[in-house]
Amino acid sequence: MNLFKAELRRIARRRLSLIFGIIAAAGVLVLAGVFWFTSSKGPTAEALEEAQAEADRMNEENYEYEACIEDEAYLEGPDYEWVEDDPYYDGLSHEEACAELFGVWTAEDLIWTYTFDFAEESPLLLIGVAIVAGLVMMMLASSAIGAEWSSGGMANLLLWHPNRMRVWGTKLGAAAAVCAAAVLALMLLAFGLLYLAASVRGDVSGVDAGWWDENLPKFARAAVLSVGMTVLGASLAMLGRHTAISGGIIAGYLIVGDMLVRIAAMALQMPFSERLSLYTWVTAWVDGKTELYDWTDLYAETADVMVITASEAGLLLGGIVLGFAVLATWAFQRRDVS
Amino acid sequence: MPPIIEISGLRKTYSRAFRQPHNALDGLDLEVAAGQVHGFLGPNGSGKTTTLRALLGLIRVDGGTMRIFGEEVPQRLPDVVARIGAVVESPQFFKHFSGRLTLQLLAESAGVSKTRVEEVLEQVGLRDAAKASVKGYSLGMRQRLAVAQALLKQPQLLILDEPANGLDPAGIHHMRELLQWLAHSQGVTVVVSSHLLSEVQQLCDSMTIVSRGRRIVDGSVADIIAGHGDSSLTVRFPDAASLPEAAEALTAASGSLDAAKAAVTASVDRDRLVVRGAPEASWVTKTLADAGIYLSELRTETKNLESVFLELTGTAPVPGQTVQIGESAVVPAAPAEVAVGDVTIEVESEGAER
Ligand SMILES: Nc1ncnc2c1ncn2[C@@H]1O[C@H](COP(=O)(O)OP(=O)(O)OP(=O)(O)O)[C@@H](O)[C@H]1O
Numbered sequence A: 001m002n003l004f005k006a007e008l009r010r011i012a013r014r015r016l017s018l019i020f021g022i023i024a025a026a027g028v029l030v031l032a033g034v035f036w037f038t039s040s041k042g043p044t045a046e047a048l049e050e051a052q053a054e055a056d057r058m059n060e061e062n063y064e065y066e067a068c069i070e071d072e073a074y075l076e077g078p079d080y081e082w083v084e085d086d087p088y089y090d091g092l093s094h095e096e097a098c099a100e101l102f103g104v105w106t107a108e109d110l111i112w113t114y115t116f117d118f119a120e121e122s123p124l125l126l127i128g129v130a131i132v133a134g135l136v137m138m139m140l141a142s143s144a145i146g147a148e149w150s151s152g153g154m155a156n157l158l159l160w161h162p163n164r165m166r167v168w169g170t171k172l173g174a175a176a177a178v179c180a181a182a183v184l185a186l187m188l189l190a191f192g193l194l195y196l197a198a199s200v201r202g203d204v205s206g207v208d209a210g211w212w213d214e215n216l217p218k219f220a221r222a223a224v225l226s227v228g229m230t231v232l233g234a235s236l237a238m239l240g241r242h243t244a245i246s247g248g249i250i251a252g253y254l255i256v257g258d259m260l261v262r263i264a265a266m267a268l269q270m271p272f273s274e275r276l277s278l279y280t281w282v283t284a285w286v287d288g289k290t291e292l293y294d295w296t297d298l299y300a301e302t303a304d305v306m307v308i309t310a311s312e313a314g315l316l317l318g319g320i321v322l323g324f325a326v327l328a329t330w331a332f333q334r335r336d337v338s
Numbered sequence B: 001m002p003p004i005i006e007i008s009g010l011r012k013t014y015s016r017a018f019r020q021p022h023n024a025l026d027g028l029d030l031e032v033a034a035g036q037v038h039g040f041l042g043p044n045g046s047g048k049t050t051t052l053r054a055l056l057g058l059i060r061v062d063g064g065t066m067r068i069f070g071e072e073v074p075q076r077l078p079d080v081v082a083r084i085g086a087v088v089e090s091p092q093f094f095k096h097f098s099g100r101l102t103l104q105l106l107a108e109s110a111g112v113s114k115t116r117v118e119e120v121l122e123q124v125g126l127r128d129a130a131k132a133s134v135k136g137y138s139l140g141m142r143q144r145l146a147v148a149q150a151l152l153k154q155p156q157l158l159i160l161d162e163p164a165n166g167l168d169p170a171g172i173h174h175m176r177e178l179l180q181w182l183a184h185s186q187g188v189t190v191v192v193s194s195h196l197l198s199e200v201q202q203l204c205d206s207m208t209i210v211s212r213g214r215r216i217v218d219g220s221v222a223d224i225i226a227g228h229g230d231s232s233l234t235v236r237f238p239d240a241a242s243l244p245e246a247a248e249a250l251t252a253a254s255g256s257l258d259a260a261k262a263a264v265t266a267s268v269d270r271d272r273l274v275v276r277g278a279p280e281a282s283w284v285t286k287t288l289a290d291a292g293i294y295l296s297e298l299r300t301e302t303k304n305l306e307s308v309f310l311e312l313t314g315t316a317p318v319p320g321q322t323v324q325i326g327e328s329a330v331v332p333a334a335p336a337e338v339a340v341g342d343v344t345i346e347v348e349s350e351g352a353e354r
């Protein structure tokens, strides 16, 4: 327990934790700020009137439209005979047909308003916050362990605590606990700020029991994903004994490795090649389910469908994390420390 | 009282790509008695640090047994580690933490009180530097911090790998007094590895010398020096011409000596005669006087640890040549028991190449 507390304090006292903490909080603040400033509950009457006047003025300059409006028989002229036969124009009044043909400006075209719909848009944002927070915590965890190896602090710690399994378990536990706390805090902060922005300048309707039922599991799974990433980062740092190795492997795989695997799968004409991409599984895990379509059979009426459920994705991703954690445990137990 | 540290037949082999595996430890034995300052000596690369790392569970070994406080290690290390303070080879710390925080975190992790941190900082002279981050520490300051870390748990066994490394003269002096005080009034057993032989001679009660992963000799420092010191006499004459004559007289007279004693050798070295194996200085004067040769100066060469060390490890300098790492003396695996004075010292005399 003492070791766990000391480990928490060690993470908390690192400068990187402070920097990442500030950056993450600032990021959430900026995100909420963007919605605060772009969202509004629709245009004011005054702005609408002004825009209508401007639209009218612009329509006056649109001579063809004016001519069409003024002349009821305009569309029966030789140039526009086809309009009568075109089903698209069926049932349109003369004015509407003119507007379709020559274009017309309306007040809405000239005034742009955006209303932030909290119920609709916040789930994706909150999941994004959780995943980005997870990435940040993954870097923090791998640097906490990597730096301890490369600085030589690990050898020193083992002189005090020779039971390596206990040291590793404690470190992993501390990293996961800090990650979970940080992700939760950031999600709460993001939720609070976005809700505030939406209630003042947007729309918060629809956040009801049904909304929670639908989204809470997604949020929880995103948070679990973040903790999983932290464990993965810590395990890789333990294996590579260096921060850069851990970060490099993860970034390298997500950016290059994933793409190479998919290209290889496509070259082999493998059906459902997206299933080799980690992103597919991550999406399935967070969203609850992902459907992949296979169009390789060009004569088929409908595509083959492959459904990946959250539990399948959870098994795969959990297996990957667990695999690396076990590997790191084994390596730490066996390898010399010098 | 049983020894605090008992190591026997310790082996550690490093495998190397495309080369023969390297035996860093080749059946090493080590015993350290309680309440002593024990020196652990050997040329570079002879396996001192490797031994200490193995003892503290940092590396796995390929054979042999180790005990600390009578407990088998590394299996039982978690039970005894609270009583062991250690510094292994130029210790490193996380650079961005202050010296104080580094110690506080360790203390917290093992349930050592916070006041103890201030005590050890004071003890190693880092009181005022403790709030600076380790990044800005000099070599000696880092060494002091490492020693502070080892002292933190008030250990009964203190293991220090080259503690004097980087310390200033005052620091070395202080360290010596501290270690002697710990050993002789606090009953702490101290093991130090060091290359500063004059320091070892002043500081240690007993010692072990190793070469190429094996023990060459162990015993009390005084006995080892007495037993192995090149006890030679240097003789000068008013007239250098009498040198060969004197050498002859001494060699001839040695024949009448006790057969059990080693033969007396007398060799001419420039304007001096170097006599080895003579029973007494007076025997030399008498023999020479009997032969009608009178000497002008007779000096007993003082024995010191350095010459003993160089002789035993086979690393004595040869003019115009550097002794390479791994060229020190090789000893046969089975030690020969040789009596020196009234103490039995295991002498594993210098052997030929394997
Ligand atoms: N990690 C390692 N990999 C390979 N060989 C090693 C390793 N560590 C030590 N050795 C070898 O083991 C031998 C003993 O090294 P060790 O560090 O114990 O020497 P030492 O007696 O402490 O020397 P020094 O006086 O220089 O500190 C050396 O030959 C060294 O090359």
Ligand SMILES: [Mg+2]
Residues within 6 Å of the ligand: B048, B049, B050, B089, B161
């Ligand atoms: Mg060493």
